[in-house]
Every structure is written in structure tokens, then in C-alpha cells.
Amino acid sequence: MTHQQTNYHVIGIGIGPANLGLAALLTKAEDIQSLFFDESPEFQWHPGMLIEGADLQVPFLADLVTLADPTSPFTFLNYLSSQGRLHAFFFFNRFDIPRREYNHYARWTAGQLNNCLFGRSVTNVVYKEGSYHVCVLDQETKVETTYYADHIVVGTGTKPLIPEPLQGHPPEDVLHTSQYVMQEDSIAGAEKVLIAGSGQSAAEVFLELLQKDHRPELNWYTRSAGFFQLESGKLGQEIFSPDYIDYFHALPLEKRLDELPNLTQLRNGVEESTLHKIYDVLYHRTTGGHPSGTVIQANTEVKDIKAAGDGSYEVTLHQHQQEKTFRVTADKVILGTGYKPDIPEWLETLTKDADREDDRLKINRRYHLSFPDERSGRLYTLTDIVHSHGAGATNLALAVNRNVTIINDIAGRTIYQERENTVFQQFGASQSADEKE
Template sequence: MTIRLDVAGIGVGPFNLSVAALLAPLSELKTGFFERRPAFDWHPGMMLPGTRLQTSFLKDLVTSADPTSPYSFLAYLVAKQRFYRFINAEFPRIERREFADYLRWVAQQLPNLHFGSEIRDVRHNGDCFVLSFSDRQIEAEQLVVATGSVPHVPDWGAPHLGEQALHASQYMTTPLNLTGKNVVVIGGGQSGTEIVLDLMNGARGELASLTLVSRRPTLEPLDESPFTNEFFTPDYVSAFHRLPEERKPAIVERQKLASDGISPDTLRELTQALYVADFLDPGQSRPSLLPFREVCAMRRDGKALRLSMHNGFNGEDEELSADLVIFATGYRSVLPSCLAPLSERIRRARNGRLALREDFSADWDGPAEQRLFFQNAGRLSHGIADPQLSLAAWRSAVIANSLLGRRHYNDSDAAAPLHWTAPEQPTAPTAKAA
């Protein structure tokens, strides 16, 4: 017998985990979220000891939508019997490892998750969506799609991936003994800096040399000042979504350091480590920091790799030799391959991205009452907060309310103190007749 769901989720990362947590208590909806991996795991390759989230623990999977949810981070602390220890420790930011454990804990509680379930393809038969697995089919009225993030490696580096070149996402899951090796880290963001600090601490042996290469003009701090943080609010996302498409890319680019900079604490830790290496422990090796470099090619040179790069500061070309290259070059968003049968039916905006409505549903040529909602696909439709954890619970509330057809969860907040558009002028009082 074919099972029919009201809502099917494709993929279970943090974003769909958030939606699943909000939908699980609702008996009126039959939901199921499917993931090909055997269990939930969040960026295992980047769980370096001591690394911290760049956002508040209150911006968890559910709290802004439902602070009474049993799936909040505070509920997790109570369940783990460490609420008071956590409060007394006064963490300015929680460790990434603890947040990953929280996400796993939620995944273990939810009854509507199905791991080890790979979806082969998704079609629409004129009546509903049909999800095909190796051993069964499931029908669904609505879909919530977790757009996957895959490691990004520049075209010049991809052919060399292997024993001497890897992406940062593999750093903690790859056995590395780098004693006597020349190591180059590509990328001057948070991940690249964290890896440099880890290597400086001797976690992978005593290196012959360590070099950080970044095309940014310096190691740039994350802008987490109060008014910049207004970009991560429902009020701003709503205003941004209403903008004409052609205005959005330039605005997102100007806001880059609001989401893609290095935490000030991490920068402080690095500069202190450099001070110690230079003045207090001269025997300790210290990294070479090379900003403003654009790597344009990499080739094999005997047993080593040779990088060719352009120095944007003085205009000169430079070369660098490495025994290992680590790409801290971020991720790119991709649609799940199982959606290929529906791909041509989903409208794209002029920039090639999905055309998403304010409730994160896509514009497609199928029945209007049967919708596809997309997570982590709206950076150029909804703003820089879209790929971040900051508004995960709010976006899930928007999607849940749209699925229900009513406002069940909180999906709004006070207006920002900044006016993104011209404020309404008060109406002048009408003069009384004499």
C-alpha cells in the first residue's frame, strides 16, 4: 500500500530538522523527512576543539517560533542535566561541538525522520508528488526541500584532490601526520583561520612551514555590531524580498562581512599566537600570512604541488610550493539530484536562482495548492541570512504556517529601528469648518 503524506521533507540537515521539529507536534499533518545518510551528523570534518558558533545559542531550531518547544537548546541542557553548569560557565559563544550534539539529540527525539532512506527521484503524477525509493514509493501533497551544500574547490585545484589536497570539510576526519611538511591553507575566512591555529598548536605534527593564502586584502573581522545584525531579522528579510531582482546581488555583496568574516575572538587568538611565536617562544614555527593573493593555477612539481598566484598589492606574480594544500574555500548550494524530473517545471529568476515567494515556496507550473518549499536557496531572494543558522527557526515557522494555512507559530518580531524604505508620514489633521 502506498503511503500518502501531507508533507514530505527531502534531506535532513539543520534547516529541515528545524521544520520537522515544528511539524512533529501537529497531529493534523502527516509528515515524513527522508535522508540518505544513516544518522544525523553536522560538519564532522570541522569540529575542531574549542571552535565556537558565530551566533547566539538562542537562535536554535525552534525557540523564536515556539519557546515552549521540547526541542530547544535549553530543553537539551535540562535533559542532559547540565543547565546550571552551562549558565555558570558564562560562555560568550557555545562550542560548535556542543551545538552539533544538540542537533543530534533533537534528531534522535523526532518521530518523523527517516534516515538511510535515499530518494531516487521525485515526480508529479498530476495528483500529487511521488517520491521513489529503491523499495517503495511515497506520495506527498507538499515538499520541503533542503538544498544541499557541497564543498567548493576552485577549478584549478579540483584535479589535484587526493592525498596532497583536500577540502576543509575533511580536515578532522582525515588522518594527517604533517611533521616536516610544507602546508598551504587557501582561504582567509573563519575555517581557514581555525585550521591555521590548530596546525600552529602542533595537532598534526611539527610542520616545516605553514602558509595562509587569501585573496582578501587582510584577515577581515566578522561584522556583528548591533545595526549590522538587523540584516538577520524578519523585518529586514521582508523588506529585502520586496526589492527588484536587479538591486539584490550588489547589496548582498556589500554585506559580505556580516556573515563571512572571522570572529574577533579568533583573530585575537591568532594575533596572540603570533606574538608568542615571534617574541616569547622563538623556536616555535609561525605561519606566513599572505593576503591579497589570487591563486590562478596549481601544478605538480616532482613530489610537491606548485601554486602560481598574483599579488594584488604590488601587482607581482609569485609561486609557492606545498606538500599539502587545504582548501578552506567554502561551500556551494545545489539542488538534490532526485529533483531532476521536476527541474524544468520550476521557474528561475533572471539571475538563474530559484524564484522563491516570500514564504520560501517556488514558482512552478504544477497545482498551486501543491507546493515546493526550498531551504538555503534564497540568498539572492531573501538576503544574506538565508544560509545562516540565525533565522532557521523563523523561516521554519513561516513554512509551517504556510503549510497549515494559518499563523500557528510566531513568525514576526518588532520592526527594526532602521527604516529600510521611506517611513510613512503622519496624516495631517483635517481643519474644522468655521
């Protein structure tokens, strides 16, 4: 065990887009020493879903830094200029950008930041003597080093959620959508493929397989009530704003939890363009009475998967409204069953004494936890904050706003302007002049 004597102002754990943006924005605060660690050997953003033709679901302005500082050298437009693609993007003439290009942009940014270290796994964090002691294992040398920080920012993100009855099968046969690109070759020769889920990832996989030269029989099921379009109305999108976070965070926990299902379509629907492409392919394919070669069915949940003995799988499904259980066979099963917070064991230990709302961590408006010992060192979290900060917790644009809040909080001064009144609507009751009197 070695010790890094430098006491950093802040250490970030996990380098996804949120902490990468934080690292980039901190370059403007030269007096704040920062360091970020990630166990992966290099930056990759959802590599299993970097399907050619798939686009980011937010405008390019929701890059790592622009909404905080459009003059930053790490903007997407500056990236395009550095790649000689600015004119091509001008003629591309769209606000949404390829998901592959966003990943390439983020990798370009990470490659310029000296405060981002990859191939480093955080094995433990403890708070003592007024600072956080962060134990980091170098994946290549296997040397463990302890670093010290006044504050830490946890950005460990999410991991695939696969229900227990669907686990235990070879990953090349039964896989989560997050692994699709890595297993694409093994799927290529399948005759029957079953896809579960009705979010953007499941829809993109369905569309990708639908357009293959080799056309497998496709069964697409979701336990949801339908294959619904992502809400794209401009007023509806205003919940992804600092103003809505102010409103949501101030509500009692019970009201916040009650509200989350109402916002599902703003987070988990499918892009209109993706649904249109799917329908267009199916329409063209069925011209002249040809079969579509697909089953698309809602209100139907995958309950169990069993190996059939001939290399295929027997999948048990249940149609909730009809209360009917039935079985189909498939060579490959692709699960768009979502994600869950990735909470390391050391984080559970570190936060066991933190203040709570019922059984959930209490996270204040400025994204840090509070402890009974009223410690000076703050633990900021970007992970598992939907219950405290709302449906936009994973929104890329709001991640920039969140980073501004955290940077100003650490610095104790305004480094980046925190914007107010960013939307046209009001989310709560406002007092009239008579009521204020």
C-alpha cells in the first residue's frame, strides 16, 4: 500500500458523462485540485448500444459543458472543429447527433484531461481525521494507493437489471441490451429472436434486427400497456430543468414517489423517429400480403427462460389483462429490462450513518448527504437520486447544471452562474400579492 500525500479538494469516483463533465468544468477552477478514477481501461459510453444509425435522445447542446460555459474548449462544436467535421455538421443540419459520435466526443474530452485516470478501481473509502481516504487499485500494476480528499463525488452509475428467473444462461444466448453490440455476431445466424422491453434500447435492437439481410423471426414483448412514444412536447420537456428540480425536491417524499410513475413517458418511451422507421419497414415488408415475420405484443411479461436441450430456449410469458400464460421458443433472448443503481459495498458502509428519508438516503438540493457528525467533508452523489431530484436524474443536460451546483458548492463562490427561471411554466402555486401581505 502506497500513499499519495497530496490532499485533493475533490475526488470523483466513476467516470461516466456526469463526472467527465465535472472534470472538464473544473479545469476553469485552477485553485481546486481534483482527481477522478474509473475501473475501465478507457472511457466508453454504453458501448453495447452504439448501433450505427442510433441517435442521442437530447440535442447536442446537452454536451459535457456547453450549458455551463459555451466558451469551454470541451464543447461538442469545438470537438467537431478539431475533427474537421464542422462544415459536414452544418450541412447535416440537425440538433440530434449520432450516439457513436457522442461517445467519440466524450473520449476526445477524456483524452485531454489530466485529472481523469482510467484502469483504477476504488476498493474502499473511509472518512477520518477530517478527510476522505480513498483506496485505489491500479488494475495493471496491482499496486494499491491511498489518496486524500476534502470531498468526494460518487458517480458509479447503473448496471443492467436482469430479473432473477431470467439469469444463469450463456451470455451469447440470453443477454441484456447493454451487451447487444458485443454479441451481435453470435446473434447473426439466429432463426428466432425474442426481445423484451419497450424502451428506446429494445426498440433500437428490434429495428436493427428487422433490417438485417438475414431476417430472423422476431417476437417483441413488453409488460407495459403499449409501445409508447417518448414525450417530446416542449412544455413537457421542461421538467428537465433546474426549476422543476427546485419544485420536486421541496415536495414531501411521499408526493415525490407518487409523481415518478406520472413521468415515465418522459423518460422511458421510444423516440418518434424510431417508431416511424419500425412501422415503415413493416409496411414495406408486408406489401402484396407477405408476412411480417414478427410478433409485437404489449401487456406481456417474460416470466421464465429454460434451455430446451437443442440449443434453443423455452420462454414462458404471461399476458396480464387476459391472465393467460403461454410459451414460445427462441434461439436468442435479448432483455431490455432496464438498469439499477450500481452501489459499491464500500459506499453502503460509508453511508450507513447518513440521514435518511424512510429507507432512502436523504440528499439535499445541492446533491450531498448529511451526517449526524456534521462533518466538513461533503459526500456528493450522482447515483440513485431519482427519489430526491426527480425523473431527470440521468438527463445529460441536467448533469451539467448539477455539476455547476457542485463546483460552486465546493469552491464556496460562484465559478459558473446557476440559472433560475429557465422555463415558461410554473410548477407550484405562487402567492398572490394579497397572500404575501
